[in-house]
Amino acid sequence: xxxxxxxxxxxxxxxxxxxxxxxxxxxxxxxxxxxxxxxxxxxxxxxxxxxxxxxxxxxxxxxxxxxxxxxxxxxxxxxxxxxxxxxxxxxxxxxxxxxxxxxxxxxxxxxxxxxxxxxxxxxxxxxxxxxxxxxxxxxxxxxxxxxxxxxxxxxxxxxxxxxxxxxxxxxxxxxxxxxxxxxxxxxxxxxxxxxxxxxxxxxxxxxxxxx
Amino acid sequence: xxxxxxxxxxxxxxxxxxxxxxxxxxxxxxxxxxxxxxxxxxxxxxxxxxxxxxxxxxxxxxxxxxxxxxxxxxxxxxxxxxxxxxxxxxxxxxxxxxxxxxxxxxxxxxxxxxxxxxxxxxxxxxxxxxxxxxxxxxxxxxxxxxxxxxxxxxxxxxxxxxxxxxxxxxxxxxxxxxxxxxxxxxxxxxxxxxxxxxxxxxxxxxxxxxx
DNA sequence: TTGACAAGAATGAACATTCATTCTACTTTA
DNA sequence: TAAAGTAGAATGAATGTTCATTCTTGTCAA
Numbered sequence: 103x104x105x106x107x108x109x110x111x112x113x114x115x116x117x118x119x120x121x122x123x124x125x126x127x128x129x130x131x132x133x134x135x136x137x138x139x140x141x142x143x144x145x146x147x148x149x150x151x152x153x154x155x156x157x158x159x160x161x162x163x164x165x166x167x168x169x170x171x172x173x174x175x176x177x178x179x180x181x182x183x184x185x186x187x188x189x190x191x192x193x194x195x196x197x198x199x200x201x202x203x204x205x206x207x208x209x210x211x212x213x214x215x216x217x218x219x220x221x222x223x224x225x226x227x228x229x230x231x232x233x234x235x236x237x238x239x240x241x242x243x244x245x246x247x248x249x250x251x252x253x254x255x256x257x258x259x260x261x262x263x264x265x266x267x268x269x270x271x272x273x274x275x276x277x278x279x280x281x282x283x284x285x286x287x288x289x290x291x292x293x294x295x296x297x298x299x300x301x302x303x304x305x306x307x308x309x310x311x312x313x
Numbered sequence: 314x315x316x317x318x319x320x321x322x323x324x325x326x327x328x329x330x331x332x333x334x335x336x337x338x339x340x341x342x343x344x345x346x347x348x349x350x351x352x353x354x355x356x357x358x359x360x361x362x363x364x365x366x367x368x369x370x371x372x373x374x375x376x377x378x379x380x381x382x383x384x385x386x387x388x389x390x391x392x393x394x395x396x397x398x399x400x401x402x403x404x405x406x407x408x409x410x411x412x413x414x415x416x417x418x419x420x421x422x423x424x425x426x427x428x429x430x431x432x433x434x435x436x437x438x439x440x441x442x443x444x445x446x447x448x449x450x451x452x453x454x455x456x457x458x459x460x461x462x463x464x465x466x467x468x469x470x471x472x473x474x475x476x477x478x479x480x481x482x483x484x485x486x487x488x489x490x491x492x493x494x495x496x497x498x499x500x501x502x503x504x505x506x507x508x509x510x511x512x513x514x515x516x517x518x519x520x521x522x523x524x
Numbered sequence: 525t526t527g528a529c530a531a532g533a534a535t536g537a538a539c540a541t542t543c544a545t546t547c548t549a550c551t552t553t554a
Numbered sequence: 555t556a557a558a559g560t561a562g563a564a565t566g567a568a569t570g571t572t573c574a575t576t577c578t579t580g581t582c583a584a
Contacts, residue, residue, distance in 0.1 A: 134344075216427060216428075217343065220343035227486055230488070257476075258503070261476040265472040268474070268475030289468050291464075
């Protein structure tokens with residue numbers, strides 16, 4: 103069940119089978135295009151089990167959402183623990199998101215779906231959840247410590263992670279055909295070094311050093 | 314019916330009433346959470362008219378999609394005609410998108426919904442449509458002409474417009490509480506000047522000049 | 525001017541289908 | 555044996571769609 107880390111046991115317990123099947127189907131077809139019966143068939147369980155474990159279709163979605171938010175949160179927590187510099191933390195988070203996009207695409211796709219309220223009517227917007235608040239904090243620290251130029255927080259996070267999320271989505275939609283990690287260093291250079299005229303590229307030594 | 318420009322005539326013809334009602338409802342609740350009966354009530358037309366004009370629920374969605382893509386395309390065409398420098402074109406497009414986000418939020422929201430395939434099964438991904446291909450071309454020209462540092466095209470467009478789209482979405486979700494145009498110049502500075510350490514800000518003269 | 529007629533747009537009750545959910549019976553486990 | 559878990563047929567509410575009918579508009583003959 104922990105998708106991002108650890109190995110799945112076998113035989114997988116019924117609730118994990120349900121969640122995994124639902125995740126795959128939701129990501130492939132969209133929540134509203136998936137029926138409980140499809141989930142039931144894919145997971146090879148009975149309708150009754152689904153209702154026992156999750157209380158219904160939206161129960162599955164909610165459980166998945168919680169689960170996925172948690173996994174992203176752990177990613178951020180781990181990175182925060184392992185690295186001191188906020189700028190390095192940002193880069194490490196991006197690196198891992200790119201990597202997971204290749205190896206665990208469904209979780210990433212579900213997390214960055216961006217229209218959760220269309221089927222999760224009660225839940226917070228994803229950008230108000232723990233991991234994304236933490237990321238905002240990290241960006242603010244980076245600016246406070248002078249690792250990034252001081253600017254408005256929304257702008258800074260939108261620029262850095264807007265670009266990252268966009269690339270992830272393009273990759274998930276198979277618009278980008280190469281694995282994202284190939285783009286990592288180029289992206290970091292451009293995102294943090296700025297898409298500026300090459301006339302002053304040589305003066306931009308610090309960025310290269312941090313990288 | 315042309316939402317972005319021109320005035321609506323009155324009394325509005327029936328097909329416009331249907332499209333406008335559908336657009337509002339789709340944006341507010343999501344395609345799958347809106348029934349044809351709701352559209353019918355909101356537009357104050359009969360169910361039959363909807364089927365006469367659009368052939369069904371997905372017909373409405375398709376018509377709306379075509380319409381909205383067209384409006385964005387016209388925006389890009391106008392800007393391309395009125396300005397020579399690709400960099401200035403990019404900035405103008407961003408400026409107008411920010412402005413329309415405030416004045417015509419539903420069209421912008423529908424255009425940047427990003428999950429169209431979940432209800433428009435046949436249509437192109439939005440990033441493969443005319444206006445967005447044009448934007449990619451503009452970004453490439455800007456790099457060719459040395460107005461932007463040469464880098465991978467995906468990275469360049471994702472960084473610039475990923476950030477812009479992210480801010481638009483945050484604004485539409487009311488996460489950002491101030492009108493986007495207030496952020497415009499700050500964003501341009503950061504996006505094109507780069508989020509780099511302020512140590513070398515002084516050397517970055519060209520960016521300020523273009524702005 | 526008026527009335528008959530035609531064309532087609534609009535109407536909405538009725539229909540058919542989908543699909544989340546319930547419920548009761550059965551199986552396993554402790 | 556009791557409790558918990560699983561099974562899947564049956565249910566009915568929700569909702570997309572159809573189509574016979576009504577209304578509107580324009581045309582033309584008397």
